[in-house]
Amino acid sequence: MKVNGTPTRTIWPNADGSVEIIDQTRLPHAFVTTTLRSMEDAAVAIKDMLVRGAPLIGATAAYGMALAMRDDASDAALQAAHDRLYATRPTAVNLRWALADMLRTLRPLPAAERAAAAWARAAAICDDDVAINEAIGDHGLGLFRAAWEKKGATGRLNVLTHCNAGWLATVDWGTALAPIYKAHDAGIPVHVWVDETRPRSQGASLTAWELNQHGVPHTVIVDNVGGHLMQHGMVDLCIVGTDRTTATGDVCNKIGTYLKALAAHDNGVPFYVALPSPTVDWSISDGLKEIPIEERAGEEVSVVTGRTAAGDIVAVTVTPEGSPCGNWGFDVTPARYVTALVTERGVCPATREGLAGLFPDLAAAA
Ligand code: MRU
Numbered sequence: 015m016k017v018n019g020t021p022t023r024t025i026w027p028n029a030d031g032s033v034e035i036i037d038q039t040r041l042p043h044a045f046v047t048t049t050l051r052s053m054e055d056a057a058v059a060i061k062d063m064l065v066r067g068a069p070l071i072g073a074t075a076a077y078g079m080a081l082a083m084r085d086d087a088s089d090a091a092l093q094a095a096h097d098r099l100y101a102t103r104p105t106a107v108n109l110r111w112a113l114a115d116m117l118r119t120l121r122p123l124p125a126a127e128r129a130a131a132a133w134a135r136a137a138a139i140c141d142d143d144v145a146i147n148e149a150i151g152d153h154g155l156g157l158f159r160a161a162w163e164k165k166g167a168t169g170r171l172n173v174l175t176h177c178n179a180g181w182l183a184t185v186d187w188g189t190a191l192a193p194i195y196k197a198h199d200a201g202i203p204v205h206v207w208v209d210e211t212r213p214r215s216q217g218a219s220l221t222a223w224e225l226n227q228h229g230v231p232h233t234v235i236v237d238n239v240g241g242h243l244m245q246h247g248m249v250d251l252c253i254v255g256t257d258r259t260t261a262t263g264d265v266c267n268k269i270g271t272y273l274k275a276l277a278a279h280d281n282g283v284p285f286y287v288a289l290p291s292p293t294v295d296w297s298i299s300d301g302l303k304e305i306p307i308e309e310r311a312g313e314e315v316s317v318v319t320g321r322t323a324a325g326d327i328v329a330v331t332v333t334p335e336g337s338p339c340g341n342w343g344f345d346v347t348p349a350r351y352v353t354a355l356v357t358e359r360g361v362c363p364a365t366r367e368g369l370a371g372l373f374p375d376l377a378a379a380a
Pocket residue numbers: 066067068069106176177178179180183184188189190216254255256257267268343
């Protein structure tokens with residue numbers, strides 16, 4: 015997508031053997047890139063969420079492996095890089111997927127060939143991610159068009175999304191936002207309700223910034239508004255991303271997604287999940303019992319950061335001193351509340367049969 019008119023991805027290799035990322039902790043106040051010079055830099059960027067979003071976490075880990083191989087291509091360094099990167103964040107399965115792919119590619123090679131192979135494989139993972147997300151956009155566009163026609167092609171198509179599943183969460187295009195961009199570009203008058211997504215405000219900070227850059231009409235709302243809007247016919251469909259989806263269609267995504275799915279179910283609003291195949295965990299069937307949920311520091315809840323009218327970035331505490339804060343990063347939406355999964359191979363029911371029907375090769379390999 016474009017930043018101030020310039021086509022930009024979220025991660026790319028530099029000519030000097032380093033890797034460039036957008037520092038997403040600085041958005042929406044400043045667009046700055048930062049350089050990853052080592053595997054450890056990549057691990058810290060994932061853990062501290064300079065990069066975030068399931069597909070981009072995977073892509074960054076792949077480049078982290080390439081940085082490690084540039085410095086030391088021994089078997090021991092390969093395993094150590096895998097283990098360090100794997101320990102950064104627990105929920106998004108794309109991390110495990112990308113690291114396993116890199117290990118599979120690199121382990122059989124002699125050490126002298128590993129660095130070049132690692133850079134090539136990381137670049138291919140990024141290119142694949144872009145193609146997957148664009149295909150999700152095309153399949154999602156069909157759903158948006160149908161929803162638009164169903165409402166008589168009048169007014170605007172009101173779409174609610176949670177967190178940031180846009181291009182910033184991927185290498186490019188995004189997952190849940192890809193159909194929004196495609197629909198907007200196709201002339202469907204999309205308007206997006208952007209859930210703020212406390213505590214880290216990925217909706218208010220990142221999704222709103224992306225939609226602004228692309229000129230898509232949107233309104234930022236606090237996290238508790240969606241149900242009210244749905245009760246009053248102000249949401250035509252919801253679409254969100256996912257960090258890990260079970261082989262049976264349970265969806266783990268940013269905390270608060272489940273409550274939106276419940277509200278959508280109660281109000282007959284379609285609830286779609288944009289799902290790239292690397293985000294399916296084919297080894298598990300019960301999202302509630304089997305997906306590890308990240309817990310982060312309480313300070314993310316108690317301290318809010320923002321920009322003053324003078325342009326200074328300030329952090330303020332919003333809780334009484336001494337009140338503990340709980341900070342679960344993700345929740346699980348059972349498959350029964352998901353209207354359909356929008357994948358790169360098409361749209362399917364959130365069921366084992368639905369997923370296996372579109373991905374017989376991946377389901378059989380699991
Ligand atoms: O904690 P984050 O910002 O990494 O969480 C991101 C999300 O929950 C996204 O919705 C998810 O990764 C899907 S991104 C295409």
